[in-house]
Amino acid sequence: MICIMPDSNGTSTGTIEDRAKHVRERANWMRRRLLKMIVDAGQGHPGGDLSATDILATLYFDVLRLDPANPLAPDRDRFVMSKGHCTGALYTAMAGRGLFPEAELASYLKPKSRLNGHPNRTYLPGVETNTGPLGHGFPVGVGIAVSGQIDDADFRTFVLTGDGELQEGSMWEAAMFAGHRGLGKLTVIVDRNRLQQGANTEDTNGLEPLGDKWRAFGWEVVGVNGHDHAELLSAFDAAAQPRDKPRVIIADTCKGKGVSFMENQAGWHHGVPNPEQYAQALAELEAEIA
Amino acid sequence: MGADTKSDAALFDCRDAYVRTVEELAVTDDRIVAVVNDSVGSSKLGKFRERFPNRLINVGIAEQNMVGVGAGLANGGKIPFVSGASCFLTARAMEQIKADCAYSHANVKLCGISSGVAYGELGATHHSIEDIAWLRAIDGMTVLVPSDPWETEQAIRAAASHDGPVYIRLSRMPVPALERTSTRFEIGKGEVLHEGADVAIIANGTMVHRALKAAAALKDEGVGARVINMATVSPIDKDLLADAAATGAIVTVEEGLKQGGLGGAVAEFCAESAPVPMRILGFPGFLPTGSASWLLDEFGLNAAGIASAAREVLDKRA
Numbered sequence: 001m002i003c004i005m006p007d008s009n010g011t012s013t014g015t016i017e018d019r020a021k022h023v024r025e026r027a028n029w030m031r032r033r034l035l036k037m038i039v040d041a042g043q044g045h046p047g048g049d050l051s052a053t054d055i056l057a058t059l060y061f062d063v064l065r066l067d068p069a070n071p072l073a074p075d076r077d078r079f080v081m082s083k084g085h086c087t088g089a090l091y092t093a094m095a096g097r098g099l100f101p102e103a104e105l106a107s108y109l110k111p112k113s114r115l116n117g118h119p120n121r122t123y124l125p126g127v128e129t130n131t132g133p134l135g136h137g138f139p140v141g142v143g144i145a146v147s148g149q150i151d152d153a154d155f156r157t158f159v160l161t162g163d164g165e166l167q168e169g170s171m172w173e174a175a176m177f178a179g180h181r182g183l184g185k186l187t188v189i190v191d192r193n194r195l196q197q198g199a200n201t202e203d204t205n206g207l208e209p210l211g212d213k214w215r216a217f218g219w220e221v222v223g224v225n226g227h228d229h230a231e232l233l234s235a236f237d238a239a240a241q242p243r244d245k246p247r248v249i250i251a252d253t254c255k256g257k258g259v260s261f262m263e264n265q266a267g268w269h270h271g272v273p274n275p276e277q278y279a280q281a282l283a284e285l286e287a288e289i290a
Numbered sequence: 291m292g293a294d295t296k297s298d299a300a301l302f303d304c305r306d307a308y309v310r311t312v313e314e315l316a317v318t319d320d321r322i323v324a325v326v327n328d329s330v331g332s333s334k335l336g337k338f339r340e341r342f343p344n345r346l347i348n349v350g351i352a353e354q355n356m357v358g359v360g361a362g363l364a365n366g367g368k369i370p371f372v373s374g375a376s377c378f379l380t381a382r383a384m385e386q387i388k389a390d391c392a393y394s395h396a397n398v399k400l401c402g403i404s405s406g407v408a409y410g411e412l413g414a415t416h417h418s419i420e421d422i423a424w425l426r427a428i429d430g431m432t433v434l435v436p437s438d439p440w441e442t443e444q445a446i447r448a449a450a451s452h453d454g455p456v457y458i459r460l461s462r463m464p465v466p467a468l469e470r471t472s473t474r475f476e477i478g479k480g481e482v483l484h485e486g487a488d489v490a491i492i493a494n495g496t497m498v499h500r501a502l503k504a505a506a507a508l509k510d511e512g513v514g515a516r517v518i519n520m521a522t523v524s525p526i527d528k529d530l531l532a533d534a535a536a537t538g539a540i541v542t543v544e545e546g547l548k549q550g551g552l553g554g555a556v557a558e559f560c561a562e563s564a565p566v567p568m569r570i571l572g573f574p575g576f577l578p579t580g581s582a583s584w585l586l587d588e589f590g591l592n593a594a595g596i597a598s599a600a601r602e603v604l605d606k607r608a
């Protein structure tokens with residue numbers, strides 16, 4: 001029973017507390033469901049999935065303007081998963097929002113599945129571009145936003161990047177150009193969990209002072225707790241205000257968030273919990289919403 | 291792993307031979323350094339880092355920079371082994387490979403880890419099946435595709451003593467140690483691992499032991515299949531190819547794209563110098579979701595697929 005989605009797939013309304021509660025319940029479901037996917041498939045990236053879950057839940061269950069029945073509608077908000085390895089989080093969010101049947105999550109990584117290890121738009125409508133190699137989604141997101149700018153369209157573009165991913169030069173080429181073009185309808189969220197594949201970002205190729213770097217490239221910079229749904233909602237609401245600069249939300253996150261033994265452990269970048277670990281993870285996550 | 295590797299023979303991950311050899315070389319030659327892109331673990335270079343902390347350069351997730359830095363290290367007199375997942379190392383840093391390494395004739399050793407479809411379910415972005423076609427198109431780039439632990443060690447040693455850029459395509463897919471009579475590895479020379487005069491099967495990397503299995507099955511049917519291990523794709527061994535063409539029929543097999551790789555190199559030679567019926571076995575393009583072993587079987591890159599291609603091409607023999 002633990003993997004039943006809280007009812008109502010639609011986006012939330014009401015006070016920010018109501019909205020945050022709606023998102024929180026779904027984020028908890030995502031965490032439990034994506035761990036099951038990883039256990040069933042025998043591989044996955046739980047660390048980065050869990051650090052991005054609250055950001056994706058806030059986007060898919062509240063912020064994004066999209067019609068699951070018409071996922072390619074020209075006026076849809078665009079979401080680009082630049083950190084493409086975290087498909088556990090992405091697919092549960094998309095299924096939870098109704099973009100494909102929840103039952104299909106069981107096919108994750110199976111032969112000929114639409115749910116490939118990295119997202120593929122030719123398999124799955126709603127994926128905007130195929131990612132997996134780091135440093136690709138953001139430039140494509142910039143191109144989408146430039147297209148909207150040319151057409152004076154009102155859709156918004158959101159890009160989620162890893163923090164280690166910001167070591168790729170293409171990210172800064174895109175940041176420079178987005179700043180130059182004044183892409184006010186573009187919002188980048190940095191999943192600042194401070195870990196990359198093998199170690200801490202600052203011990204590998206340090207990113208700080210990260211906010212100053214974005215500012216120097218012509219961006220508005222906001223910092224939030226990336227696991228606080230009300231803070232995330234406020235940051236996304238504020239980003240919707242008319243402006244002539246792109247905005248980056250640096251979301252302070254914890255890799256492996258919600259599962260004690262995975263939290264802040266580089267070793268859980270990829271990996272599969274054993275049966276005891278899986279049971280413990282589920283117990284911790286169930287206690288969180290009990 | 292697929293049916294072809296299910297046997298009693300011990301299986302080896304050639305990354306182990308690779309790191310062991312690089313460490314051995316580093317002990318006696320302090321010009322040897324390793325350059326990585328947040329890939330210490332996947333390249334198995336953790337022990338190298340412990341032993342030679344100053345000689346492990348981790349540039350972070352930045353492959354273009356990694357290869358450029360490698361070329362700079364070579365300029366400073368180092369022998370850099372630049373190691374990363376072969377899909378990102380080659381695709382992402384292609385212009386650095388072309389301009390900074392090959393065109394500049396920099397002494398850089400590019401080690402593509404987890405090549406082919408080893409990353410299975412992670413999908414086409416993570417498959418490295420175009421790399422042989424890309425790399426062999428670059429002037430002055432030596433391309434090596436070792437088949438087992440012994441040959442991996444030899445390829446690394448040969449690359450270290452070779453003056454100029456080398457691409458060494460490594461796999462993480464377990465393979466058996468091959469039986470051979472020769473104990474000599476030379477860049478630009480292939481080897482015959484199984485004699486036969488009816489058809490030549492030319493393979494490299496993870497496909498060699500599958501080709502040998504196919505040859506054994508064909509022998510039971512009375513067909514003599516010569517198995518050639520073509521560990522150097524560029525420069526290719528033309529003498530051995532001329533001998534292979536003399537059998538009258540050729541099958542090539544590689545864990546890579548059907549277009550432009552080992553098969554392409556053999557076909558170019560045959561078309562100009564020794565036309566014979568050929569079959570080129572490889573992947574057709576971007577692949578569906580699936581594990582490495584499922585993909586190999588699905589696309590006929592196993593002993594049964596190789597044997598049936600040999601039968602087909604024999605029918606067309608003059």
Ligand SMILES: Cc1ncc(C[n+]2csc(CCOP(=O)(O)OP(=O)(O)O)c2C)c(N)n1
Binds near residue numbers: 049197353
């Ligand atoms: C171009 C490229 N190089 C290397 C990799 C291998 N890789 C996959 S995830 C990862 C670490 C990513 O770290 P980060 O961006 O911080 O993501 P997160 O912590 O959110 O998982 C690496 C190096 C890749 N996918 N693409």
Ligand SMILES: [Mg+2]
Binds near residue numbers: 163191194195
């Ligand atoms: Mg990170």
